[in-house]
Amino acid sequence: MANRLIVSMSPHVHSNDTVERNMYGVVLALVPALLWSFYAYGVGALVVTLTSVCACIFFEWAITKFILKQESSTITDGSAILTGILLAFNLPSNLPVWIIVIGALVAIGIGKLTFGGLGCNPFNPALVGRVFLLISFPVQMTSWPIQGQHGLYLDAETAATPLALMKAAVKGDASSLSQLPSSWEMFIGADFGCVGEVSALALLLGLGYMLWKKIITWHIPVSILATVFVFTGIMHLVDPIVYASPVAHIFTGGIMLGAIFMATDYVTSPMSHKGMIVYGVAIGFLTVVIRLFGAYPEGMSFAILLMNAFTPLINTYCKPKRFGEVVKK
Amino acid sequence: MKTFRIGGVHPAENKLSASSAIEVLGLPKQAVYPLSQHIGAPAVACVAKGDVVKVGTKIADAGGFVSASIFSGVSGKVAKIDSIIDASGYRKPAIFIDVDGDEWEESIDRSEALVKECDLKPEEIVEKIKNAGVVGMGGACFPTHVKLCPPPGSKAECVIINAVECEPYLTADHRLMLEKPEEILVGVSLLMKAAKVEKGYIGIENNKPDAIKLMQEKATSYPGIEIIPLKVKYPQGGEKQLIDAVIGRQVPAPPAIPISVGAVVQNVGTAFAVYEAVMKNKPLFERIVTVTGKSVEKPSNFLTRMGTPISKLIDAAGGLPADTGKVIGGGPMMGKALVNTEVPICKGSSGVLIMNYKEARRGEARPCIRCAKCVNACPMGLEPFLLSTLTSFDEWERAEKEDIVSCIECGSCQFTCPSNRPLLDMIRLGKSTVMGIVRARSAK
Incomplete structure (x- = not known):
């Protein structure tokens, strides 16, 4: 026989799913929030996002080529772009370019490539970058411009965010909760905060898309949001003047962005559904503890990074339900 | 609508031959019967070179309780008892029969009439x-x-x-x-x-x-x-x-x-x-075999005598396409890639699938991104990514603890992996190694 046959083990077909399909799928899911950020913060959001994405791609390329001396480039797999967008979404829209570039270097260089690149990093790279900046540049990282100043970037006027008002209430300012925007404003994103986190609506659209395309499962986002809602709800019932309502909590700050896009990062989250729920509940719990009782007004980033560290342990103890464990009817 | 509860995937169905009525395939020149075409002990040949057999004549006796007799699907003369590479890729002892005419054992009821009444115990x-x-x-x-x-x-x-x-x-x-x-x-x-x-x-x-x-x-x-x-x-x-x-x-x-x-x-x-x-007193010597594939001219279902070489089925379906990359005995998820087309149809041959060169190539394996899709797909509730890694590090004890022997080798994990990782290849290796260790332990 002239032509030779290929012999390999089964299966002989593949779903045609790829790393790219998943990475760019998440990027697409981020588009509504991206559009809202341009609408809310104008040129500032554009500069921050573009700088972050370009810097992340550049560092991924430069480090793999010149330091790791790898032949094939990994920048086309979409993971660096995703890290860039997520980092930008966690920054204020008036952050200077040089700080963003440092954040991107830490995210890609230390957060990701130090550990061996895609699939090997124990912590979410974008959050490593963000938390590094938060600790290094606390002033620049905690002043948020008011929405609607479309032409202004560095010199945009800033004000206290809903989260700062909530923190003030916890610290004893009895009038501060009454200054919060309405729940509806916080839901659609008319309040303010970091570039990509303000519109719960836009982020939820992204969640819907990712669930539809089966990029992620519901376990992590739902368990985080439910935990935050229940925990803050109990505190609100205990003392509504000191503790903001659960609705205000889940629609402000980084909870939506964190629950939907940061905590669900494939590499750093658990593998079994049971593990995902343990992880999600712990993130929700830690976030509320930091928000209500900690030094920082926002606790999402720290909560996710802490639970990233527990992911291997969760994977060891939370196993999927094996076939046959189910008791017969 | 009912279905099973854990995992599962949905590959493209591609039932190209669903509307092709069953056709009776002609007789081959020579039919080959591997003695081991079932689970259990191989059958033992009960004919010798030169014996004349009819359609339905027993040519090999069951080799034990968990075993099965083998019957000739053709009439003719036993040419030799030698060996042939079967669908598994291994060379196995087999009976070769040169076909001559089409004479059936008289005990077989060849009428089409439906018989419903049975008073057997x-x-x-x-x-x-x-x-x-x-x-x-x-x-x-x-x-x-x-x-x-x-x-x-x-x-x-x-x-x-x-x-x-x-x-x-x-x-x-x-x-x-x-x-x-x-x-x-x-x-x-x-x-x-x-x-x-x-x-x-x-x-x-x-x-x-x-x-x-x-x-x-x-x-x-x-x-x-x-x-x-x-x-x-x-x-x-x-x-x-x-x-x-x-x-x-x-x-x-x-x-x-x-x-x-x-x-x-x-x-x-x-x-x-x-x-x-x-x-009908008719022993098992023929079966329906699907011959299909995207490049196959005439995807068909053939009533085929066992022992017929697969090349004869492919010819009847329009011949081997020029761009053939892989010939599979069975379906694309669990079938076995054949080393040549002279492999005979056996009792378990449900289909012959021909893939073109492009379809037959596997994608390049990339790093695991820990997306957990293999865990969601596994119908046995296992963690394929982990079993594959444990195998690559020879961690047999841990692999046994993680229930590697429960794997049914369905291939759902590898099918679904966005990084094209050869998960099932590794798990098969691990599973057989662990099963060997378990057997050795219980033999002690």
């Missing part, structure tokens, strides 16, 4: 099935009479017929149901009687609505038989998955077997073979 039915060399026709080829003799302490409650055909491309069972529904139902009744149960279920996936409708119509005159339409999901044809889907019971981890939850599972092709064996 259960033990006699089992004996007839055993004497006809009937094995599971779905691919695993487990001797049918063994499943009908439950081990002491277990009791069958129902017979479940696997008419799921969840493998993409294959249509042999589908066509059989459309063209021989009554024969199948009689076969199911016989299996129920042999297993001493009152209830029989036939599980059919919902992508065969014509077969479901026809079988439902015909089943009304067969008491105790119920047709269960099932949601299309792979690997529903897996024995454990099918039991879960149809009666909602999960077979516990080995050493438990289906009978532990009261189920006897048989393939629909087996039910038909049982009908022919018991009612």
